[in-house]
Amino acid sequence: MSSSLTSLVTGEEASIVAIQADEVLRNRLMALGFRIGQRVRLVRRGAFSGPLQVRIGGTDIIIRGRDAARIEISRS
Amino acid sequence: MKRIALLGMPNTGKSTLFNRLSGATARVGNWPGITVSLLRARVLVGAAIAEVVDLPGIYDLHGYADDERIVRHFLETQPIDLAVVLVNANQLERQLFLTLQLQELGFPVLLVVNMIDESRRLGIRIDVEALARELGLTAVGVSAKYGEGHNELLRTMAQLLSAGPDGRREVPADVVRRLSADDALEMRVNEVLCRSVARPYLVPEQLSDRLDRFLMHPWFGIPFFFVAMFLVFSGVFFLGTPIQDLMKQGFASLASVALEPALADAPPMLRGFLMEGLYAGVATVTTFVPLIVLFFFFMALVEDSGYLSRAAFLMDALMARLGLDGRSFVMLLMGFGCNVPAIMGTRIMRSRALRLLSMMVIPFSLCSARLQVFLFLIAALFTARQAPLVLLSLYGISFLTAFVTALGLRHHRRFVSDESFVVELPPYRLPTLRQIWLRGWLEVRHFVQRATKIIVAGVILVWLLTHFPAGTVPASAETYAGMVGRALQPVLQPLGIDERLAVALIFGFVAKEVVIGSLAVIYGLEGDALSAHVAQVMTWPQAYSFMLFTLIYTPCLSTIASIRAESRSLRFTVAAVVWPLVLAWLVSFAFYQSVLFLGG
Numbered sequence: 001m002s003s004s005l006t007s008l009v010t011g012e013e014a015s016i017v018a019i020q021a022d023e024v025l026r027n028r029l030m031a032l033g034f035r036i037g038q039r040v041r042l043v044r045r046g047a048f049s050g051p052l053q054v055r056i057g058g059t060d061i062i063i064r065g066r067d068a069a070r071i072e073i074s075r076s
Numbered sequence: 077m078k079r080i081a082l083l084g085m086p087n088t089g090k091s092t093l094f095n096r097l098s099g100a101t102a103r104v105g106n107w108p109g110i111t112v113s114l115l116r117a118r119v120l121v122g123a124a125i126a127e128v129v130d131l132p133g134i135y136d137l138h139g140y141a142d143d144e145r146i147v148r149h150f151l152e153t154q155p156i157d158l159a160v161v162l163v164n165a166n167q168l169e170r171q172l173f174l175t176l177q178l179q180e181l182g183f184p185v186l187l188v189v190n191m192i193d194e195s196r197r198l199g200i201r202i203d204v205e206a207l208a209r210e211l212g213l214t215a216v217g218v219s220a221k222y223g224e225g226h227n228e229l230l231r232t233m234a235q236l237l238s239a240g241p242d243g244r245r246e247v248p249a250d251v252v253r254r255l256s257a258d259d260a261l262e263m264r265v266n267e268v269l270c271r272s273v274a275r276p277y278l279v280p281e282q283l284s285d286r287l288d289r290f291l292m293h294p295w296f297g298i299p300f301f302f303v304a305m306f307l308v309f310s311g312v313f314f315l316g317t318p319i320q321d322l323m324k325q326g327f328a329s330l331a332s333v334a335l336e337p338a339l340a341d342a343p344p345m346l347r348g349f350l351m352e353g354l355y356a357g358v359a360t361v362t363t364f365v366p367l368i369v370l371f372f373f374f375m376a377l378v379e380d381s382g383y384l385s386r387a388a389f390l391m392d393a394l395m396a397r398l399g400l401d402g403r404s405f406v407m408l409l410m411g412f413g414c415n416v417p418a419i420m421g422t423r424i425m426r427s428r429a430l431r432l433l434s435m436m437v438i439p440f441s442l443c444s445a446r447l448q449v450f451l452f453l454i455a456a457l458f459t460a461r462q463a464p465l466v467l468l469s470l471y472g473i474s475f476l477t478a479f480v481t482a483l484g485l486r487h488h489r490r491f492v493s494d495e496s497f498v499v500e501l502p503p504y505r506l507p508t509l510r511q512i513w514l515r516g517w518l519e520v521r522h523f524v525q526r527a528t529k530i531i532v533a534g535v536i537l538v539w540l541l542t543h544f545p546a547g548t549v550p551a552s553a554e555t556y557a558g559m560v561g562r563a564l565q566p567v568l569q570p571l572g573i574d575e576r577l578a579v580a581l582i583f584g585f586v587a588k589e590v591v592i593g594s595l596a597v598i599y600g601l602e603g604d605a606l607s608a609h610v611a612q613v614m615t616w617p618q619a620y621s622f623m624l625f626t627l628i629y630t631p632c633l634s635t636i637a638s639i640r641a642e643s644r645s646l647r648f649t650v651a652a653v654v655w656p657l658v659l660a661w662l663v664s665f666a667f668y669q670s671v672l673f674l675g676g
Contacts, residue, residue: 021496024139024140024426025496025498027135027136027138027139028135028139028496028498029498030136031085031135031136031139031170031173032135032170032498032500033167033169033170035262043288044288044292044294045294046294046389046390046392046393047294047295047297047298047393048393048394049393050389050390050392050393050396051389051392051393051402051497053292053389053501057167057169057170058166058167058169058198059167059170059500060500060501060502060503061498061499061500061501062385062388062389062392062402062497062498062499062500062501063496063497063498064392064396064401064496064497064498066496067496067497067498
């Protein structure tokens, strides 16, 4: 079962299975380390539906919910 | 002279390396065919001087943010002899991409693995030689922050430069089309890393994480942020005010002991021009330089520590509702130093709509030049206990006017963007004193260079306007300045701004640094004498109204020029000048008239 990155709870980890973004955002995400198969962990959520802080490998990234929704993950 | 381009992703310590190489001798260079300015420096590499160009940090060569376009355009038009690519040792798996892209384009590449001190602490072992061998290029490991590996880097750069051909290399045409598929590069990166990097299985919890649990707390994060900014400003005043007082005394005694006796026999007109014009104006402005210098050093500290990215995270929810994002907020903060670099900083945004909206609000940032004016007037008209609160209220209004402007414009079709907000969050780093010094010094020098020319010119012009036509009483209604001031009275009198202050405001349009200098010339006084006089001729509501107007109206000519250059739109630039002017009038009018009404 795959769901979006926004569905993670704080501290939870999952694998990226797909990135449904236009080319520009896709390139940006790739350059920051979002790649199929990579493990990603939700570190914290900003208050008032603020951005998410996620960790991929050695990099921390802040990403808005709207953009995070384009990243599909699998919990298995 | 051979040319070296410095490239790398954001947050790799590129500026730190550049500053270390250049030793703060960098100049803003202009490039044929490139409209933006890039930093460059002449550096002794081996036996010859080479030119090192600091290109903006970018994630890859495909991108369409202005920064990425600038780098691509530079590589396509300016021949280089060596591409020095900086990567963060802790993030090799994603950073090597840019290196491979450049290698693929045929550039002679020197890979610099930076922050090896940090990766050692994290237990990551990097075999730089193996990495170089696998990639088929030259590589060195350095810590730009502490200078580790610096000599080896210079040696390697010299070797590569002398190995290359003497003539200019060809530039690659159409960079985007020539890059091969990412997948192939990705496979290569993985292979290379397997053979050259050993990572510990579990990375222990870092100090950064512990700090973030408090500093990025959903409830305490934002209050703490404002406390931190308040501490920065208090620190500036605590350290700077005594120095400022000393300088005031110094200037006053220099005038009474040396200059006045020396000029005793000079014609009165010349003496007046030199003492009450040039000296009073320049001396008054100069006493604020220590405060500004300290301010830039503190800003460099905050910026290099990684805390600004946290501010972007904390404020993004609010900024999103204003049609902006966390980066716009960081630019607003940068604008507290000077609006010009903040306007240029919006280049990291890809969407033009978001850039334009950010550029519309940045000029409301209370920059260090405006700070000078406020410090002077607040010290003259308010008690020491009221002073911090008055200044804080002005910072509040600075944010408020920016937010209200964004709120009003966010639905306009020119400003609606679908820009994504995905940014890296670097770990906290304690910058070294040397780093802060170099960064701060660069800013300070830029500020002083800009300010001195404008101040001297402004002060001279104000003196001429307030002393001619010949035979009039200085600064009276019969002088040119008086005429201009009087002509503006119908507009400015309801704000409590008299003819003389109106003249100062006109010069503030050129640069806010001139405002206090022109007051000094208009009243023919400097330092404490000027403060005392201002306190007599102005009431506090008049002073506050004047400060509100100064805060909100058109920042300065340099900012306008930057907005024009960055937006490439005359219409937008006109709007960015007119709206703040209107808003300034409305706010000052509302304030002054309410006080008159309430106070009777």
